[in-house]
Amino acid sequence: MTPFASRPSADGLWTGLRDMGGAPLALAVADGVLRWAGEPGAVPAGWADARVHDGAGALVTPGLVDCHTHLVYGGQRANEFAMRLAGASYEEVAKAGGGIVASVRATREASEDALFASASVRLANLLAEGVCAIEVKSGYGLALEHERKQLRVARRLAEAHGVTVRTTFLGAHALPPEYAGRSGDYIERVCREMLPALAAEGLVDAVDVFCERIAFSLEETERVFQAARALGLPVKLHAEQLSDMGGAALAARYGALSCDHIEHLSQAGIEAMRAAGTVAVLLPGAFYTLRDTQLPPIAALREAGVPMAVSTDHNPGTSPALSLLLMVNMACTLFRLTVPEALDGVTRHAARALGLQGTHGELVVGQSANFVLWDVREAAELAYWFGQRPVRTVVRQGRIAEGEGA
Ligand code: NIG
Ligand code: FE
Numbered sequence: 001m002t003p004f005a006s007r008p009s010a011d012g013l014w015t016g017l018r019d020m021g022g023a024p025l026a027l028a029v030a031d032g033v034l035r036w037a038g039e040p041g042a043v044p045a046g047w048a049d050a051r052v053h054d055g056a057g058a059l060v061t062p063g064l065v066d067c068h069t070h071l072v073y074g075g076q077r078a079n080e081f082a083m084r085l086a087g088a089s090y091e092e093v094a095k096a097g098g099g100i101v102a103s104v105r106a107t108r109e110a111s112e113d114a115l116f117a118s119a120s121v122r123l124a125n126l127l128a129e130g131v132c133a134i135e136v137k138s139g140y141g142l143a144l145e146h147e148r149k150q151l152r153v154a155r156r157l158a159e160a161h162g163v164t165v166r167t168t169f170l171g172a173h174a175l176p177p178e179y180a181g182r183s184g185d186y187i188e189r190v191c192r193e194m195l196p197a198l199a200a201e202g203l204v205d206a207v208d209v210f211c212e213r214i215a216f217s218l219e220e221t222e223r224v225f226q227a228a229r230a231l232g233l234p235v236k237l238h239a240e241q242l243s244d245m246g247g248a249a250l251a252a253r254y255g256a257l258s259c260d261h262i263e264h265l266s267q268a269g270i271e272a273m274r275a276a277g278t279v280a281v282l283l284p285g286a287f288y289t290l291r292d293t294q295l296p297p298i299a300a301l302r303e304a305g306v307p308m309a310v311s312t313d314h315n316p317g318t319s320p321a322l323s324l325l326l327m328v329n330m331a332c333t334l335f336r337l338t339v340p341e342a343l344d345g346v347t348r349h350a351a352r353a354l355g356l357q358g359t360h361g362e363l364v365v366g367q368s369a370n371f372v373l374w375d376v377r378e379a380a381e382l383a384y385w386f387g388q389r390p391v392r393t394v395v396r397q398g399r400i401a402e403g404e405g406a
Contacts, residue, residue: 004162007399007406010369012051015040017060020343020379025060027363027371032398034369053405055373058392061343061382063132063370065350065361066324068260068281070170070315071157072119072150073140075106077316081289090290090318091214091242099214100140100174103316107140107150115153116160122314123157125322128403129389130372132396133351133360134163135311137208139170144194147171151203162397164370166354168236169198172209172216172224187220191227199231206257206355210238211247218245225254234355240264241286252276258309258353261286263294270297274304279353281309282337282345284330285319298335308337309353310345329386339383369398 014027028036028047036044080098084090093099107115119136126134136154141147151167158165171190179186198204207228211221221237228235234257239247241261248259248269259265259273260281273280280301286292301308310331313319321327328342337345351361359367373393376382381390394402 002406004160004397004399004401007162007401010053010395010398010400012053013043013047014053014055014060016055016057017373018057020059020061020340022059022378027060027369029369029395029398032368034363034365034367034371037363037365058373059376059379060363061130061372061374061379062347062362063360063372063394063396064130064324064346065133065354065356066126066131066311066314066346067135067258067309067350067353068283068311068313069135069137070139070313071122071134071136072115072138072153073103073107073316074110074115074118075103075316076320077102080317084290094214099317101177103140104142104174104176108143108146112149112153115149116156119153119157120160122322123161123163126312126314126324127161127163127394127396127401128391129323129325130391130394130402131324132163132370132394133166133354133356135166135168135354137168137170137173139173139208139210142171142174142176144197147194148198148201148203151198155203162399162401164356164360164397166205166356167203168206168208169195169204170208170210171195172220174210174215183216183220187216187223191223195224195227196231199233204233206234206236208236208238211245211250212238212242213245214242218247218250221247222250225250229254236260236353240266240269244269248273248278252278257355260311260313261296263287263292263296265297267297267300270300270304270306274306279307279309279349281311281353282331282335283311283313283319284327284334285321286313287334288330289318289320295335298337302341307349307352308341308345309349310337310342311350323386325382325389326386328383332383339380342383343379369395371395373403
């Protein structure tokens with residue numbers, strides 16, 4: 001792999017582009033920063049001698065943002081796929097010793113370098129499709145040293161691949177086997193030992209909990225949120241995926257960045273999220289894999305004006321998805337999002353779900369240049385094709401990172 005720092009600079013004037021509505025657009029980049037965006041006829045005089053990159057009619061979007069992933073883990077769980085095909089439910093697989101704890105075993109056994117190598121391969125798929133910012137959760141270590149290992153890998157991925165990574169501590173993902181029957185003690189450890197130590201090492205950008213019957217209760221979730229608040233860290237929540245636990249309303253009370261999954265979200269939860277400005281993160285890959293039938297309350301979220309993001313939820317159990325555009329397609333087909341909603345869902349709303357509004361998910365002048373040139377006639381094609389990768393060029397952190405010219 002070419003080291004990121006030696007990829008070609010994207011500095012210069014990008015012409016021959018069309019915006020999502022099809023209108024002509026030009027972009028100007030200097031020192032890796034997007035300096036100007038506007039109509040080609042209105043390019044400021046100072047750019048007359050700049051190097052020209054001819055977009056040749058490509059559609060341009062902001063760099064994509066994948067705002068919910070469990071990208072760093074050991075092993076894989078294709079065996080569970082087979083179990084579910086034979087009729088087992090996600091909860092039954094978990095109770096039979098599979099599920100999250102199976103990945104915990106494999107992650108604990110893996111070295112940091114091995115985790116970095118396997119996550120890099122997965123990340124490469126997402127980057128090649130235009131992802132410029134990504135969230136990476138811990139939660140397959142469930143012990144200080146192994147959670148640290150996962151989060152350190154996330155930071156290394158950012159550095160090595162030239163991509164914005166937001167780390168989320170998900171120590172409260174599942175009960176590790178050594179704490180069987182002692183959920184309260186484990187949460188105590190998460191709050192008193194793991195989170196403060198990892199935060200002090202600069203490894204934690206946000207804190208998440210899996211609040212569910214097969215994971216942690218509402219009360220346990222609140223204890224973790226209190227610990228996060230004490231450290232000044234924002235929270236998010238795996239909420240109402242399999243049942244309505246009231247997690248979204250709790251998360252909203254803590255000003256959560258996002259509530260994710262939310263198939264069983266109630267109207268009260270929607271109201272609380274609206275009031276708090278919490279983003280609803282839709283995860284059609286998990287919905288599809290689990291052959292779920294309970295749709296998230298899209299119409300009510302839309303009606304309430306809650307911003308909806310769309311993400312891969314990449315993880316080895318319920319969503320081994322490595323295409324964010326496929327999730328866009330599924331969000332439209334399965335959840336009935338409109339194309340503009342789904343595209344906002346992988347750009348500006350996804351950025352907001354990570355606290356990255358103002359720097360990512362939009363063509364932001366004054367910020368590091370992150371944008372994608374697509375070989376499509378119209379924006380709807382980004383949702384319409386699946387299994388195709390219509391990327392021409394990805395500009396990431398001011399460099400031509402993927403595709404033509406890289
Ligand atoms: O987001 N819901 C909990 N966590 C993951 C699943 C993790 C796994 O099965 O390994 C999710 O779907
Ligand atoms: Fe998840």
